[in-house]
Amino acid sequence: MLPRLRSDWKSLALLDAWRSQRHRSSGELKQIHAHLLVSGRITDPYAAGKIISSFVAVDIGHAFLLFCHLQHPPSTFLWNTLIGAHTDSNQPLAAVSLFSDMLSSGRLPNNYTFSFLLRSCIALSSLSFGQQLHTQIEKLGWEHYDFVQNGLIHFYASCGCMTDAHKLFDLSPHRDVVTWSAIVNGYVKYGKIHVAREMFDQMPERNAVSWSTMITAYASTGMFQEALDAFNEMQIAGVEPNHAGIVGALSACGFLGALEQGKWIHAFLKRNGLVLDRILGTALIDMYAKCGCIETAHQVFDEMPERDVFAYTTMISGFANHGLSEKALELFARMEKEEVKPSEVTFICLLNACSRLGLVELGKHFIEHMKTVYGIEPGVEHYGCLVDLLGRAGLIYEAQSLIRDMSIEPDSYVLGALLNACRVHGEVEVGKEIVDSLMELGIDHSGSHVLLSNMYASSFRWEDVRNVRRLMEENGVTKVPGCSMIEVDGAVCEFVAGDRSHPRMDEIILLVKGMGKQLKFV
Known part of the structure; x- marks a missing residue:
């Protein structure tokens, strides 16, 4: 509790004390605000500025209300405070609207204003507005400030305009690690991973952000071994990995089955006392599940202080993929009990669990459940899982009827699921129809032809086997080695x-x- 306020100067001193606290209460701040109102000190631009900038940290709506009722024209600092606060709270349109009001009031922006606005442009993906800002920056002479220049490079790179971004990069007289990271990140987003690596290797200094950019880039594009190599290089360079770098490395470990390296990262998290937040915890669950350690994955899940839809979905998927479908269904019941809303992916995992257990009616129930309870319209992936469920249960013609009645065009996954069911149950003619449908869709995947060939071979139809092989040769379809x-x-x-x-x-x-x-x- 704050002590009783007795004088004007004490209110400002208490305001400074409040700002230095780790856990700040809006109630205490409102006490200080009330005293400023009663004493009349609120008319002082300095005091008004301090109380508004303080409210920004705990109640941006109240800060904006105070800003609108100022009895004197707001300073550039106050305009920037409100614009920056709305940018940081993911309200880019409000930030741009405030900038428009700022110009209408006759107040000129400065370098800090443009730094905030460029970030809002990135959030809005507005190339035209960003270009207008660039013009104003040059007219007012703010283009030589490092953080404005870095903001422009990052903006153009985020919009895919790498020619403009690199031109600014070449003109930059003081390239710091932020400048280099901005251009590297731009090439990553543009899909030029090899160019990004070339620029990364030229960096005179690399920090955790630049390293994590490359690790995440490799992991997100399927270059998992390169991601782990970069993570190991970062360790050798003595750079402490940050949150994003750890998540990228764990993703790579999961896909590669690199369990020992994944365990090392887990031990690193424990040694450094890092809390298993929802993102880190989910990454660990996914890694352990993909590496075959489903019990350890479940232990990590239970240790997480908070679990969201991603953590639940990853754990349900892990159980289903390890043949523990009963546990997957039990976990979904727990998920609903804890009022965590499932996603489209959650229901795909549940349908996979039903498929492994042969629970046809429950699978149909989940299709209806996702529509009626959660308002999620089933996609082609859900229908593919249901076709797989029906096919595994031997209900080939019901699955075929489902595909015909689907409101969306079936893809290779849906048709492939039925084709595989035809192979298992020896429905050669239906399988032939599926392959023809795949060819009509322009999907001449080698796997479908091989499955058809194997079905013919199982029925001792050797002439048909030769015809399929000849058709593959004529269409240039080659079998991809495992x-x-x-x-x-x-x-x-x-x-x-x-x-x-x-x-x-x-x-x-x-x-x-x-x-x-x-x-x-x-």
Whole structure:
């Protein structure tokens, strides 16, 4: 509680004390505001400015109300305070509107104003407004300030205008780590990962942000080994990984099955006392689940202080993929009990769980449940899961009827699910229809032809097998060889089917044989 206020100067002193507190209460701030009103000190531009800038931190709506009732023209500092606050609170339109009012009032913007507005332009994806700001920046002479120049580079890069971004980068006289990171991040967003790496390698100084940019870029584009290599390089360089870099590295570990490296990252989080927030916790769950450690994934899930839809969905997916469909369904019930709203992906995972258990009626129930309870319209992925569920249960013709009655065009996943069911249950003629449909859609995937060929072979229709193989040759459809990855002594080794040229192939064979002896097949 604040002590009783007795004088004007004490109110400003208490305001400074309030601003220095770690846990700040809007109630205490309103006490100070009331005293300024009663004493008449609120008419002082300095006092008014301090109280408004203080309210920005706890109640932006109240700060804006005070700003609108000022008894004197607001300073550029106050305009910037309100514009920056709305930018930081993800209200870019309000920030732009305030800028328009600022110009109408006759107050000129400064370099800080443009720094905030360029960030709002990025949030709005408005290239034209950003270009107008660039013109004003040059007219007022603010283009030489480092953070304005960095803001412009970041803005053009975010809009995909890499020619303009690089031109500004070349003209920049003082390139700091922020400038370099802006251009690297731009090439990443533009999809030029190799160019981004070239620029990254030229950086005179790299921080956690620049390293995490490359790690995330590699992980998001499927270059998982490169992501882990970059993460290891960062460790060697002595740079402490930040939140984004850790999440990117965990994603790569999950896709590569690099369990030991994933465990090392988990241990790093514990050593440094980092809280398992929703993003980090979900990344860890996903990594452990993909590496086969479903019990550890569940333990991480239970240890999370807060769990959102992403954490629940990732855990449900992990259970379903490990054949623990009952636990997946139980977790969904817990999710609904805790009033966490599921997403479209959640229902895809649930339908996969039903498919593995053969729960046809429950799968149909989930399709209706997502529509009637949560207002989620089933997409082609949901129908694909339902077709797979019906196909696994041997209901081939019901699945075929579902595809015909679908309100959306079936894709390769939906047709592929039915084709696989036809292979399992020996429905050769229906399978032939599916392959024809795939060819009509222009999807001449080798897998569909191979499945059809195998179905013909199972029925001893060797002439049809030869026809399918000949059709593949005529259409230039080639069978893609299988690819596998395995972690040996902390290093991820990749090899394709039939390839024995890998330098550590003998070790891999011995390791796989050893694993096989430990496995118990049910």
